[in-house]
Amino acid sequence: MCRLIFSKSLTKKIYNVWLVAGVAGAIEALKGACDKLKGKAKLICKIAYTAGGASVIYKIREAANKKQCFAIRFQAPGIVWYEVRKKSCQSK
Numbered sequence: 001m002c003r004l005i006f007s008k009s010l011t012k013k014i015y016n017v018w019l020v021a022g023v024a025g026a027i028e029a030l031k032g033a034c035d036k037l038k039g040k041a042k043l044i045c046k047i048a049y050t051a052g053g054a055s056v057i058y059k060i061r062e063a064a065n066k067k068q069c070f071a072i073r074f075q076a077p078g079i080v081w082y083e084v085r086k087k088s089c090q091s092k
Contacts (some may be wrong), residue, residue, distance in 0.1 A: 001073065001074065002040070002044070002046050002073075002074050003071050003072065003073050003074075003083075003088075004041050004045055004048075004071065005069050005070075005071040005085055005088055005089065005090075006060075006070045006071065007069060007089075007090050007091060008067065008070055008090065008091050009091060010033060010070075011060055011063045011068070011070040011090065012064050013029065013051055014029045014030055014060050014064075014070075015060055015061055015063075015064035015065075017029040017062060018057055018060070023057050024053045026057045026060065027049050027057065029042075030045075030048075030049045030057075030060075031046075031049055032044070034046050034048075041068065044072055044080070045072065047074070047078075047080055048072045048082065050069070052082060055082065059083070060083075062084050063085070066082050068086045069084070069085045069086075069088075069089035069090070070082070070083070070084065070085070071085040073082040078091075
């Protein structure tokens with residue numbers, strides 16, 4: 001199992017795009033963030049927005065509203081969970 005934890009500022013940035021451009025815009029913002037990653041983290045991130053769609057964005061909204069971090073937890077091939085994280089959450 002591994003986790004990809006987004007910072008509070010990146011979580012909030014993606015949420016703000018959702019407010020203006022809706023789910024499709026927020027998924028594009030998430031895709032842009034994923035494209036900056038490398039290796040396994042990039043793969044996990046891409047699986048999340050491809051498979052999760054709107055459910056990912058709603059979890060990002062929950063995290064942003066709680067001033068916490070959005071995280072993607074990857075377990076075994078193809079099992080992906082979306083989380084709101086207070087623990088291990090960084091501001092930047």
